[in-house]
Amino acid sequence: MEAFTTHTGIGVPLRRSNVDTDQIIPAVYLKRVTKTGFDDGLFHAWRTNDPDFVLNRPAYTKGSVLVAGPDFGTGSSREHAVWALRDYGFKAVLSSRFADIFRGNAGKQGLVAGVLSEDDLEQLWKILEEAPGTEVTIDLENRQAHAGEAGAVFRFDVDDYTRWRLMEGLDDIGLTLRHEQDITDFEAKRPAWLPKTLPARNAESV
Amino acid sequence: MAGTLAEKVWADHVVRLGENGEPDLLYIDLQLLHEVTSPQAFDGLRQEGRTPRRLDQQLATEDHNTPTIDIDKPIADLTSRTQIDTLRRNAEEFGVRIHSLGDVDQGIVHVVGPQLGLTMPGITVVCGDSHTSTHGAFGALAFGIGTSEVEHVLATQTLPLNPFKTMAITVDGTLKPGVTAKDIILAVIAKIGTGGGAGYVLEYRGEAIRTLSMEGRMTICNMSIEAGARAGMIAPDETTFEYVQGRPHAPQGADWDEAVEYWKTLRSEDDATFDTEVHIDADDLEPFVTWGTNPGQGLPLSASVPAPEDFTDDNARVAAENALEYMDLVPGTPLKDIKVDTVFMGSCTNGRIEDLRAFASVLEGRRKHPEVRVMVVPGSARVRLQAEKEGLDQIFLAFGAEWRQAGCSMCLGMNPDQLAPGERAASTSNRNFEGRQGKGGRTHLVSPVVAAATAVRGTLSTPSDLGAPTAPSDLQPVA
Numbered sequence: 001m002e003a004f005t006t007h008t009g010i011g012v013p014l015r016r017s018n019v020d021t022d023q024i025i026p027a028v029y030l031k032r033v034t035k036t037g038f039d040d041g042l043f044h045a046w047r048t049n050d051p052d053f054v055l056n057r058p059a060y061t062k063g064s065v066l067v068a069g070p071d072f073g074t075g076s077s078r079e080h081a082v083w084a085l086r087d088y089g090f091k092a093v094l095s096s097r098f099a100d101i102f103r104g105n106a107g108k109q110g111l112v113a114g115v116l117s118e119d120d121l122e123q124l125w126k127i128l129e130e131a132p133g134t135e136v137t138i139d140l141e142n143r144q145a146h147a148g149e150a151g152a153v154f155r156f157d158v159d160d161y162t163r164w165r166l167m168e169g170l171d172d173i174g175l176t177l178r179h180e181q182d183i184t185d186f187e188a189k190r191p192a193w194l195p196k197t198l199p200a201r202n203a204e205s206v
Numbered sequence: 207m208a209g210t211l212a213e214k215v216w217a218d219h220v221v222r223l224g225e226n227g228e229p230d231l232l233y234i235d236l237q238l239l240h241e242v243t244s245p246q247a248f249d250g251l252r253q254e255g256r257t258p259r260r261l262d263q264q265l266a267t268e269d270h271n272t273p274t275i276d277i278d279k280p281i282a283d284l285t286s287r288t289q290i291d292t293l294r295r296n297a298e299e300f301g302v303r304i305h306s307l308g309d310v311d312q313g314i315v316h317v318v319g320p321q322l323g324l325t326m327p328g329i330t331v332v333c334g335d336s337h338t339s340t341h342g343a344f345g346a347l348a349f350g351i352g353t354s355e356v357e358h359v360l361a362t363q364t365l366p367l368n369p370f371k372t373m374a375i376t377v378d379g380t381l382k383p384g385v386t387a388k389d390i391i392l393a394v395i396a397k398i399g400t401g402g403g404a405g406y407v408l409e410y411r412g413e414a415i416r417t418l419s420m421e422g423r424m425t426i427c428n429m430s431i432e433a434g435a436r437a438g439m440i441a442p443d444e445t446t447f448e449y450v451q452g453r454p455h456a457p458q459g460a461d462w463d464e465a466v467e468y469w470k471t472l473r474s475e476d477d478a479t480f481d482t483e484v485h486i487d488a489d490d491l492e493p494f495v496t497w498g499t500n501p502g503q504g505l506p507l508s509a510s511v512p513a514p515e516d517f518t519d520d521n522a523r524v525a526a527e528n529a530l531e532y533m534d535l536v537p538g539t540p541l542k543d544i545k546v547d548t549v550f551m552g553s554c555t556n557g558r559i560e561d562l563r564a565f566a567s568v569l570e571g572r573r574k575h576p577e578v579r580v581m582v583v584p585g586s587a588r589v590r591l592q593a594e595k596e597g598l599d600q601i602f603l604a605f606g607a608e609w610r611q612a613g614c615s616m617c618l619g620m621n622p623d624q625l626a627p628g629e630r631a632a633s634t635s636n637r638n639f640e641g642r643q644g645k646g647g648r649t650h651l652v653s654p655v656v657a658a659a660t661a662v663r664g665t666l667s668t669p670s671d672l673g674a675p676t677a678p679s680d681l682q683p684v685a
Binding site for chain 2: 015016017018020022023026027028030031032033034035045069070071074075076077078079080082097098099100101104105108109159160161164172173175176177179180182183186187190191192193194195196197198200201202203205
């Protein structure tokens, strides 16, 4: 994973709450077995059917900082939603509330998911709507977003551990495997009756 | 030991406590896999030269992409076929147990796990599917994960996680006839909202929960995610033990006694404190239905379509405006006047044998509305066999319904079972998102008995809206 410190790019105001992962990328795009190339599926229904959709407006098309309403990323656990945002070019999503699984997935893929207060969200939307194409700078170290000519600063939350991993660009599995002995010790103490899928049994074998 | 059920199960799975803001490292007892969210995880293992740590704690099945008719023929959709073939190749290469299409143990991953007795009280269960919360019905800590985490569990059998907050949802009282587990959970989501459970494990408790069957409890825990909670749990009791005992992978003999001894400790202590508490009175509940495009946009069936002005919160008002436009509904319309084109009975929410029995109990001696398509899809191949053993298939067919093979089917638009643009469905599944059941499709979430009554009348209905059924001998054969 690439290390993230700061990023500056066009802010995209998505004035909708409850943007579920089916809207971010419909199920039909989930049939692929690759991990890249999902940008064509991003917000597919809205990009296809609604000429006024924010990403269809030229000033926002090249956006890389998405500013969305509360409960962003609800629903399905599909990491494809994060892959689609990433492949389109988004580096950060700001919202007043994220679904847990989406936020976790974002952290694994180097996409910053920062939580803003509702008041700040409203203010940031206004800045981005009044001057389409306004750039937003995401300063992960200080957990700040800077936007607009007046130099407005918005504080966002990202938990310490995720922030550290994003800034270092660390791979989670590698980090966990440093504690492999702890896992082995834990396994040695597990009761024998816990579920085992192998050898396979079924209704005919009991 | 003081603490809530969720805290107890968490504590029993901590491999290593996090230090300095690090998350805890949590042990995972069981990982369930399916074709959609696993290919990139297996690829990741290959790229890094890693192998699964515990093959005996993995189980794969095919469900999301699989067709529910003509399953003996090659899958027509090439990308779906590729994804299924990829899972089969990965399972073979790495040695993962798999139940493929056509196998007697194939089915929706959240139906198969409990059915095989792999889902037990007090274990941790993960799957690259948000409805993994289903397994919490057994008192397991079960939650959906993303593909990177699937790879993490394959490689390490653990996950780094921050502890959840806890929310008690107490449902006291007794459900009225015709009101079911599905109505409880739709009412819970309408009450706390689609983000109300974010960051929490929900524990459902109270008299109305205790009297539910395991199937009903699974329906409730299944939809915890629709309230934003990764997991929902119900403390195990005699109902749970009875369901697990004798299943293929359930503990046996002395192991069984030891397991039950432990399982009986898995309840929230009387002095345990929850971060949040919610109360619902079961006596007040009515059959519920969603009118909008998220599962929190629901109302009792006796109500009318709301107007955006009814919502004081700006976001909720805009969401209602968008939803009514997408759903093509006019404020003030009685919900029972809404005509549907399709009734879908199935999914990991309501595709178990008890759900099919409830559906059949309303249909028996009746004929479907001529303009409604009715699809009945069992949650697993075993559920299908059981239903046929009980003669339910004959009731469905006599009613005019399609009786299909097991899979996720019309719950999500990944397989051939989809709504056409503009088509409206009453569905026993879990999500009414825009396009969820097919591009442009419109979904109303309902319980199996409401789905059945709707299939009879052609408009959203409860069983109490139906007259007496015709004696079976008076029905004409279906052409």
